Amino acid sequence: MRIVEGLKYSKDHEWVKVEGNRATIGITDYAQHSLGDIVFVELPEVGDHIDKDETFGVVESVKAASDIYLPVAGTVEKINEALEAAPELINEDAFENWLICVEMDDSSEYEDLMDATEYEAFCQD
Secondary structure (H helix, E strand, C coil): CCCCCCCEECCCCEEEEEECCEEEEEECHHHHHHHCCEEEEECCCCCCEECCCCEEEEEEECCCEEEEECCCCEEEEEECCHHHHCCCHHHHCCCCCCCEEEEECCCHHHHCCECHHHHHHHHHC
């Protein structure tokens, strides 16, 4: 399982990278490995406002479908359109192949997420 330093992580296995007031969000390597071969990704529309911990999409694999939860509230600025045609990119590199970018409502929500060390310990429980 790969964990990237400098990112924050949710208990639902999403990672968050913040630059200014923009948060880029994807699923973790742990999540993609647990799901298996990803065959479909459903993402929100640009302009959608999504609350913290609200479902913003679905990732389907040959094993199961899993909801994806937004770790920080915000408005969707960008989606990774490449995943619509090639959802398996997440299996190749879950950290390179992000899902959405949002403009955060409250940057303090980011501080409540786990750092890499805390996330690693969480995954081992």
